[in-house]
Amino acid sequence: MTFNPNLILPEIYQFLVIAALFIQSIGSAKMREKVGLWLPIACALGVVVAVVSVGQQGLVFWKSYQVDHLSQFFKAAIAIGFFVTVLNASRQPTLDKEKTTDYFLFLALSAWGLMILASAVELITMYLALELSSYSLYALVAVRAKSKDAAEAGIKYILFGAVATALALYGFSYILAGMHTTYLAELVKGDWSFAASPMAVTGMALFLAGMFYKLALFPFHFWCPDVYEGASNETAAFIATLPKLGAIVILIRLATMFKPGYDITTMLAVLGALSMTFGNLAALVQTDVKRILGYSSVAHAGYIMIGLVAGTAEGLAAASFYALAYVAMNLTCFWVVSRVAVDGRNLKLKDLDGLHKRAPVLAFALAVGAFALVGLPPMAGFMGKLFLFSAGWNHGYNWLIIIAGINTAISIYYYLGLVRHAYTKDAEDDVPMPDTSSFSLVGAGLLSVLVLALGLMPAGVFDLALNAGGSLLP
Amino acid sequence: MQELAYPVLTSLVFFPLLAAFGLFFFRGDSVVRIYTLIVSVIELMLALPLFTHFKLDSAEFQFVERMDWVKHWGIEYYLGTDGISFLMIILTIAVLPLCVLCSWSYIKTRVKEFHFCLLFMTAACVGVFTALDLVLFYVFWEAMLVPMYLLIAVWGGPEKRYASLKFFLYTLAGSALLLVAIVAFRVVGGTFAIPELMEHSFTFGFQFWAFLALALAFAIKVPMFPFHTWLPAAHVQAPTAGSVILASVLLKMGTYGFLRFNLPLTPAATEYFAPFMIALSIASIIYGGAVALGQNDIKKIIAYSSVSHMGFVTLGIFLLNFRGLEGALFQMLNHGIVTGGLFMMIGAIYERSHSRDIFDNLGLGKYMPAYMGFWGLFALSSFGFPGTNSFVGEMLVFVGAFEYSPWVGAAIVPGAMIAAAYMLRVSLKLAWGRPTSWNGWKDLNLREWSYLAIPAVFVFYIGLAPGLTFRVMDASLEKLQNHVHTKAQLVSIEDGNPMEMAWDSIKNIVK
Numbered sequence: 013m014t015f016n017p018n019l020i021l022p023e024i025y026q027f028l029v030i031a032a033l034f035i036q037s038i039g040s041a042k043m044r045e046k047v048g049l050w051l052p053i054a055c056a057l058g059v060v061v062a063v064v065s066v067g068q069q070g071l072v073f074w075k076s077y078q079v080d081h082l083s084q085f086f087k088a089a090i091a092i093g094f095f096v097t098v099l100n101a102s103r104q105p106t107l108d109k110e111k112t113t114d115y116f117l118f119l120a121l122s123a124w125g126l127m128i129l130a131s132a133v134e135l136i137t138m139y140l141a142l143e144l145s146s147y148s149l150y151a152l153v154a155v156r157a158k159s160k161d162a163a164e165a166g167i168k169y170i171l172f173g174a175v176a177t178a179l180a181l182y183g184f185s186y187i188l189a190g191m192h193t194t195y196l197a198e199l200v201k202g203d204w205s206f207a208a209s210p211m212a213v214t215g216m217a218l219f220l221a222g223m224f225y226k227l228a229l230f231p232f233h234f235w236c237p238d239v240y241e242g243a244s245n246e247t248a249a250f251i252a253t254l255p256k257l258g259a260i261v262i263l264i265r266l267a268t269m270f271k272p273g274y275d276i277t278t279m280l281a282v283l284g285a286l287s288m289t290f291g292n293l294a295a296l297v298q299t300d301v302k303r304i305l306g307y308s309s310v311a312h313a314g315y316i317m318i319g320l321v322a323g324t325a326e327g328l329a330a331a332s333f334y335a336l337a338y339v340a341m342n343l344t345c346f347w348v349v350s351r352v353a354v355d356g357r358n359l360k361l362k363d364l365d366g367l368h369k370r371a372p373v374l375a376f377a378l379a380v381g382a383f384a385l386v387g388l389p390p391m392a393g394f395m396g397k398l399f400l401f402s403a404g405w406n407h408g409y410n411w412l413i414i415i416a417g418i419n420t421a422i423s424i425y426y427y428l429g430l431v432r433h434a435y436t437k438d439a440e441d442d443v444p445m446p447d448t449s450s451f452s453l454v455g456a457g458l459l460s461v462l463v464l465a466l467g468l469m470p471a472g473v474f475d476l477a478l479n480a481g482g483s484l485l486p
Numbered sequence: 487m488q489e490l491a492y493p494v495l496t497s498l499v500f501f502p503l504l505a506a507f508g509l510f511f512f513r514g515d516s517v518v519r520i521y522t523l524i525v526s527v528i529e530l531m532l533a534l535p536l537f538t539h540f541k542l543d544s545a546e547f548q549f550v551e552r553m554d555w556v557k558h559w560g561i562e563y564y565l566g567t568d569g570i571s572f573l574m575i576i577l578t579i580a581v582l583p584l585c586v587l588c589s590w591s592y593i594k595t596r597v598k599e600f601h602f603c604l605l606f607m608t609a610a611c612v613g614v615f616t617a618l619d620l621v622l623f624y625v626f627w628e629a630m631l632v633p634m635y636l637l638i639a640v641w642g643g644p645e646k647r648y649a650s651l652k653f654f655l656y657t658l659a660g661s662a663l664l665l666v667a668i669v670a671f672r673v674v675g676g677t678f679a680i681p682e683l684m685e686h687s688f689t690f691g692f693q694f695w696a697f698l699a700l701a702l703a704f705a706i707k708v709p710m711f712p713f714h715t716w717l718p719a720a721h722v723q724a725p726t727a728g729s730v731i732l733a734s735v736l737l738k739m740g741t742y743g744f745l746r747f748n749l750p751l752t753p754a755a756t757e758y759f760a761p762f763m764i765a766l767s768i769a770s771i772i773y774g775g776a777v778a779l780g781q782n783d784i785k786k787i788i789a790y791s792s793v794s795h796m797g798f799v800t801l802g803i804f805l806l807n808f809r810g811l812e813g814a815l816f817q818m819l820n821h822g823i824v825t826g827g828l829f830m831m832i833g834a835i836y837e838r839s840h841s842r843d844i845f846d847n848l849g850l851g852k853y854m855p856a857y858m859g860f861w862g863l864f865a866l867s868s869f870g871f872p873g874t875n876s877f878v879g880e881m882l883v884f885v886g887a888f889e890y891s892p893w894v895g896a897a898i899v900p901g902a903m904i905a906a907a908y909m910l911r912v913s914l915k916l917a918w919g920r921p922t923s924w925n926g927w928k929d930l931n932l933r934e935w936s937y938l939a940i941p942a943v944f945v946f947y948i949g950l951a952p953g954l955t956f957r958v959m960d961a962s963l964e965k966l967q968n969h970v971h972t973k974a975q976l977v978s979i980e981d982g983n984p985m986e987m988a989w990d991s992i993k994n995i996v997k
Contacts, residue, residue, distance in 0.1 A: 389625035401669040417666040421659035436639040
């Protein structure tokens with residue numbers, strides 16, 4: 013079998029970036045500080061490489077690594093997300109200068125792990141990719157200089173992460189014992205009802221628990237608000253978005269095994285319903301912006317389940333589209349949070365008071381991001397929800413869609429809270445001025461346009477996602 | 487098929503939207519006001535082809551524009567108008583210049599943003615009335631929430647934050663299930679296009695739930711008792727232009743929703759729920775009027791009177807006879823004109839006295855005769871005085887109600903009497919009340935004359951010569967009424983028992 017390196021071009025490119033960062037990180041202190049000069053350009057180029065590779069297809073590494081529409085769609089999304097998070101983190105106030113290169117090295121490693129995860133179609137490969145992406149993040153959470161909360165969040169993240177990993181690994185062993193293979197292509201052919209293969213289903217449930225941890229799905233979400241709160245704003249922006257893509261791509265691959273009506277599919281649906289309801293109710297009482305976004309991500313993990321339990325190509329495509337939309341809208345909110353908290357502090361809701369006067373573009377971007385997260389048209393979140401609902405209806409889980417609809421109504425209050433503080437309240441006199449440099453405003457503007465464009469012209473991206481989803485189903 | 491050189495409806499939707507973004511190129515409050523006024527006049531001129539090319543007596547959708555939006559899901563950019571939406575489109579566009587004029591001296595802060603919201607609102611509202619695709623409708627329906635929220639929250643009265651939040655939460659919560667219903671229509675009916683869905687026969691079980699999901703969203707927007715509590719707060723706190731748009735256009739969206747969706751798409755469920763909706767309408771009429779009678783804040787009186795008047799509209803709709811439907815649509819237009827006019831009058835007096843309490847504005851008849859003239863006209867029309875526009879509409883609803891059942895007809899008679907009582911009470915006090923001291927307020931100026939004269943003309947025109955208005959709407963309403971009755975007969979109530987469906991869903995969850 014001849015190996016075609018074009019198939020894994022985005023991964024190779026990302027690896028080269030990592031290598032360059034590694035060399036720089038062991039260089040002199042002066043050299044280490046200059047990472048900001050080239051990295052954003054390299055990441056932008058990475059986006060181009062990932063987008064160019066979207067059409068690639070093939071199986072490599074002894075069939076454990078599949079390059080297909082789904083993987084390439086997600087790799088492009090990860091590349092774009094990585095580019096934005098690097099830009100966002102390039103002006104991080106709480107980071108020691110000499111740690112800058114290490115910081116980006118870890119970020120890049122994590123993104124690389126996620127890219128590998130997107131193509132992994134064998135359980136051990138998935139596990140390794142998952143760990144690669146996770147370990148880098150454990151280190152990142154704690155690097156917020158002089159913050160006890162950061163240390164606590166780091167420890168929480170590692171400990172819970174270790175437990176989740178252990179569960180997943182334990183699950184592997186059961187799956188292997190029950191189905192005698194670790195390849196998804198073989199696993200798909202098995203009967204995944206509890207009556208037929210109780211051991212494999214139990215193993216899958218345990219493995220899913222590990223994925224749910226990454227996705228912050230109820231009841232595996234407890235780390236999420238604390239870690240967001242403890243991590244620096246820029247790190248939280250990364251943790252809140254890209255690892256979710258990794259978890260979703262795996263869940264999408266696994267979802268092809270779950271037919272509506274299976275016990276495990278019903279379990280996913282029930283967890284989805286609980287996740288959206290718990291996430292939204294908990295977010296209602298928060299005052300810390302990052303905790304709000306943390307609980308909101310718990311809720312959004314629940315919405316995505318609608319696509320996964322539908323058991324159709326449209327469902328998987330809708331979940332992919334929503335994941336991408338979620339990354340875009342969340343990054344928009346985090347961009348604003350990072351720019352408003354110029355000193356790197358955690359923002360409370362009242363810190364957003366009068367933002368429309370101090371920085372109208374940032375306030376507008378925040379409104380776009382928040383309304384998109386609610387699912388208000390014409391933003392990306394609306395189209396995402398519409399696709400999810402349309403794909404999910406009449407596949408046995410209509411009640412889940414009704415619960416999602418009611419949850420949308422509940423979520424309005426806290427998302428509107430962000431806009432309300434920014435637009436209708438006046439700031440106190442001694443509030444620090446947000447970053448209104450052209451870098452900050454252009455970034456906010458472009459992200460808002462992306463969120464609006466995904467809502468107004470979703471057809472192209474959805475068709476891509478549909479190709480990806482369709483390629484998985486027989 | 488119209489042979490027009492350009493897409494009229496698209497231009498009506500997107501011209502104000504583009505013009506709103508054009509505002510950012512202008513500096514100076516007066517320039518912004520003049521610019522928006524010019525835009526609103528151009529918007530009116532863009533609507534001229536509607537008048538010249540609209541086929542009266544036709545029940546079909548006209549000025550249709552259709553193209554794919556998201557092909558895979560069959561979501562289309564699909565616009566069109568018939569006799570039901572035509573009047574609402576014109577009302578929306580006509581209200582815009584009046585809103586600009588009545589805010590001219592009232593809005594002093596963040597003038598550019600205010601006019602941005604006005605133009606954005608207009609675009610979204612025209613969109614709601616022209617959309618023939620369910621998703622497109624929902625997009626416009628929700629899009630107008632944000633500017634309306636800002637209009638109340640930024641330029642409103644002392645309790646603006648509470649009122650705006652309540653408005654937003656109520657209306658968005660109502661439409662959460664609307665989205666679910668839209669999806670259900672697509673999956674079961676195979677399309678998002680409203681005309682195509684109308685041809686489809688849904689089971690009674692499906693119609694039952696779909697009706698409830700749609701009706702909740704629309705009943706909140708109307709608002710019908712007991713979903714009305716957001717309205718007085720929003721009206722009282724909103725700036726004058728906000729109240730005018732709210733009363734003239736936004737409330738109509740709810741009743742328009744009933745006419746456009748509930749009746750044609752869920753006809754059997756509509757017949758099934760009609761007595762219940764009639765009961766709620768009667769409650770709205772009596773309750774709204776009774777509460778208005780006990781208020782001293784003029785804006786609150788008009789706000790509660792809206793609950794009552796809109797009760798007449800929903801009553802007319804759910805009577806499901808031709809007179810009722812005709813009266814309902816007629817009253818939608820009339821309420822837009824008259825209540826919009828009354829809110830503009832309240833704005834005008836508030837600019838002078840800085841109070842909306844009746845007792846702070848006593849005795850205007852002697853010093854501000856022109857003002858009281860207009861007030862008297864709108865007040866008479868409001869309670870359906872013969873010769874004015876509301877008389878025709880209210881009369882038709884009465885005829886429809888008595889046709890439906892003498893009991894229903896009798897039940898709403900006190901509503902009309904209460905309306906006369908509260909409007910006469912406030913008018914008498916304003917005109918002949920004894921002021922403690924006179925502050926030398928000037929009577930209406932030219933600007934105020936200009937924006938009050940327009941609705942006043944329509945009060946008489948529609949009141950004395952309603953023929954043309956009937957010709958616009960009758961064919962479409964007749965078609966709608968026939969459609970409801972024919973389609974409802976095709977479906978049996980046993981066909982998909984709703985309660986069984988609900989029970990199945992619950993069993994699915996706990997399985």
